[in-house]
Amino acid sequence: MSTFKHPVGPQPSRVYWRRRLVLLIALVAVVVVIVLIVVRPGSSRGETPKPATTTSAKPTAAATSIPTSSATASGQECDPSSITVGAVTDASTYAAGQLPQLSVSITNTGTTACTIDAGTAQQVFTITSGSEVYWKSTDCQTEKVDAKVLLKPGKTISSQTPITWDRTRSDPATCQAKRAQVPAGGASYHLTTSVDGIPSKETKQFILN
Structure with missing residues (x-):
């Protein structure tokens, strides 16, 4: 059983x-x-499951700004005749004690992409009043870097971090010394810039109170 x-x-x-x-x-x-x-x-057989999609944030304007560190870009060098450099300030009139923020813009007016060295080693900011030069960024500049960037046709890039002018007269011999303030009280000044040897076509006027 x-x-x-x-x-x-x-x-x-x-x-x-x-x-x-x-x-x-x-x-x-x-x-x-x-x-x-x-x-x-x-x-699916033989396939890896795809992760869930997420919505990406739109890139900010800083994503196309001039880099502050060395970078590499390949392509034909820009023809200076197809590059427009602009002098930029954050205001047109400054109150007493307010420090101007200086920037530069670079526009490719050509029809093809090209490269330009837009690093701080190739940027020059000059402030004048009348025929007198009061301040120049290269007089006491430190930590200069080269940065070759690619400029697409019809596109403009600008400084990522503005330069602050302390409203003093610059001189290579006084970089470590206390310098006197420039005249204010409604005084008019002009900013010019250059990048990779290409100067701005126009100056940017501003007033110091």
Whole structure:
């Protein structure tokens, strides 16, 4: 007589059948779990599941600014005749004690992309009043770097970090000395810039109070 069909023990046979049924259900559940892990329903065969897409933030204007560290760009060098350099200040009139922020803009007016060295080593800011030069950025400049950048046609890039003018007269001999403030009280000044030897075509006028 088979003990599988006719369980032998002190308890009724239905108790043993119930135990066998529970064990069988548990075994089937384990098999199902293993199959699901191997098959991975919902995934395409041979493909890696793609991550959920997220919305990217739009790049800011700083993404196209002139870099402050060395960079590399390949392409034909810009023809100076197709480059427009502009002198930029953050205001036209400054209150007493307010320091002007100086920047430069570079525009490729040509029809093809080209490269230009727009690093701080190639930027010159000059402030004049009448025929007199009051301040020049290269007089006491430190940590100069070259940075070749690619200019796309019709696009303009600008300084990432403006230069702050302390309203003093510059002189290479007084870089470590305390310098006197330039005349203010409504005095008019003009900013000119140059990048990679290309000067700004116009000056930017501003007033110091």
